[in-house]
Amino acid sequence: MHDYPFTVTDRFLHYVQIDTQSDPHAATNPSTEKQKDLSRVLVAELHAMGIQDAELDPYGYVYATIPANTDKENVPVICFCSHVDTSPDVTGAGVKPIIHQAWDGSDIVLPDVENPGDLPQVIRVADHPDLAAQVGNDIITASGTTLLGADNKAGVAEIMDAAHYLMTHPEVKHGKIRLLFTPDEEIGRGTDKVDIQKLGADYGYTIDGEALGTLEDETFSADGVKITIQGVSTHPGFAKGKLENALKIAADLLAALPKDQLSPETTEGYDGFVHPTHLEGNQDKAVLQFIVRDFTEQGLLEKEHYLQDVTKQVLAGYPNSSALFTSIEQYRNMKQVLDQHPAVVDNALEAIRRSGLTPARRSIRGGTDGSRLSFMGLPCPNIFAGEHAFHSRLEWVSVQDMQKAVEVIVNLCQVWEEGA
Known part of the structure; x- marks a missing residue:
């Protein structure tokens, strides 16, 4: 040519x-x-x-x-x-x-x-x-x-x-x-x-x-994860001992993720990651969206189980709140x-x-x-x-x-x- x-x-x-x-x-x-x-x-x-x-x-x-x-x-x-x-x-x-x-x-x-x-x-x-x-x-x-x-x-x-x-x-x-x-x-x-x-x-x-x-x-193999957090909402003037702010729960969850591993900014090669991409909500309900990536399906499952465990640990401090964890396959x-x-x-x-x-x-x-x-x-x-x-x-x-x-x-x- x-x-x-x-x-x-x-x-x-x-x-x-x-x-x-x-x-x-x-x-x-x-x-x-x-x-x-x-x-x-x-x-x-x-x-x-x-x-x-x-x-x-x-x-x-x-x-x-x-x-x-x-x-x-x-x-x-x-x-x-x-x-x-x-x-x-x-x-x-x-x-x-x-x-x-x-x-x-x-x-x-x-x-x-x-x-x-x-x-x-x-x-x-x-x-x-x-x-x-x-x-x-x-x-x-x-x-x-x-x-x-x-x-x-x-x-x-x-x-x-x-x-x-x-x-x-x-x-x-x-x-x-x-x-x-x-x-x-x-x-x-x-x-x-x-x-x-x-x-x-x-x-x-x-x-x-x-x-x-x-x-x-x-x-990569790829999944999308959505965590829907249901907090406890009440008037802020009468909230002591009652309010469990869904946005703060979401913030605690994000803060609990490791800073030196499992993220796009700390991984390379064949390392996978858990990556938050979107947060929206209010004190009553918040939705966190993640993408999870790994080269093997076993690696995907391990990272999703880890994310579920972190969510449970955070919710332990909010006894009247709950979270719905949903995983959607994106590609393999x-x-x-x-x-x-x-x-x-x-x-x-x-x-x-x-x-x-x-x-x-x-x-x-x-x-x-x-x-x-x-x-x-x-x-x-x-x-x-x-x-x-x-x-x-x-x-x-x-x-x-x-x-x-x-x-x-x-x-x-x-x-x-x-x-x-």
């Missing part, structure tokens, strides 16, 4: 300027209608490529097919998937992407600030070790007041450019390829309304990873499924090697749409997209990494065809 005029950068610069932030508090599918603004653009571009069955469904999912062009009849159907939404953590409205061409290796100072007198955002090389390999490359950032949206619009643009390449290079043989663009991944609902039967794929790949050459085939470690289908990982590693890269298998301290898709019958590891510092104003991606991701996608289609 050395002579191919990549379109991934132009697509990416366009996509990130479309606000697609999802909303965890909305009950609709998708959670925000504005996500469909990008999805409609994708459908139009796919139609322009000659992919006539590209469609946007009512739930915000884009489905499309690159028809097979091989004489082999037993090539598995492969799906490539990315999500169109951006994180609720930082605004995605008014993104102004900047290309730092032939980056010289110095810290990148972003020009825009929220208010006059604010210090600018700085992408410091010391804080971003993956930047060390990018000297001379073209780095794309936002301007300092928004996230960039490389998570996951880099992946979207890479799949779209790979589709463009395959549609304009019929000499590259491949089986049937399905494309899937999802909403609401950032709020844990990216696969809620996926029609697996309609998708009709045998194996899948999310393009939503970080460093160049990486393949993630293992994720994709490795449980992928180990049963070794070809899906092996072929991806070969495609990365063919692109001139040294593949690196990694575990991800998080989840992707692929986590849930794997348990829905579509084994689905995660391939790098080149996105870094996601969910922040310091987000960045390099043009050259995005181009390599396009190349990996194209090579992967050929690897599956050759092996059939």
Whole structure:
């Protein structure tokens, strides 16, 4: 693909300027209608490529097919998937992407600030070790007041450019390829309304990873926990010996959690955690929400039992109050499924090697749409997209990494065809 005029950068610069932030508090599918603004653009571009069955469904999912062009009849159907939404953590409205061409290796100072007198955002090389390999490359950032949206619009643009390449290079043989663009991944609902039967794929790949050459085939297993505390409410003027304030009980529970372990800020590698994410209520009733993460289901259970024990210990000081503990499964470690289908990982590693890269298998301290898709019958590891510092104003991606991701996608289609 050395002579191919990549379109991934132009697509990416366009996509990130479309606000697609999802909303965890909305009950609709998708959670925000504005996500469909990008999805409609994708459908139009796919139609322009000659992919006539590209469609946007009512739930915000884009489905499309690159028809097979091989004489082999037993090539598995492969799906490539990315999500169109951006994180609720930082605004995605008014993104102004900047290309730092032939980056010289110095810290990148972003020009825009929220208010006059604010210090600018700085992408410091010391804080971003993956930047060390990018000297001379073209780095794309936002301007300092928004996230960039490389998570996951880099992946979207890479799949779209790979589709463009395959549609304009019929000499590259491949089986049937399905494309899937999802909403609401950032709020844990990216696969809620996926029609697996309609998708009709045998194996899948999310393009939503970080460093160049990486393949993630293992994720956290994840549960959500809600603790509803029922206190004892009474008029504060007559409360002595009667009032048991639900907010104070919740505060005691949070204060009882360890400061040096079991939290995201104190763990790494294969360590799991218990992480409070939301508190609301009043003196009568309070609701605490947590996410619990571990690479094994046994580890999840141990952490949830620990949280139950802490809750009981705190309530011992409030004899007339109670707590309802509810656990909801969110997703499970994709490795449980992928180990049963070794070809899906092996072929991806070969495609990365063919692109001139040294593949690196990694575990991800998080989840992707692929986590849930794997348990829905579509084994689905995660391939790098080149996105870094996601969910922040310091987000960045390099043009050259995005181009390599396009190349990996194209090579992967050929690897599956050759092996059939």
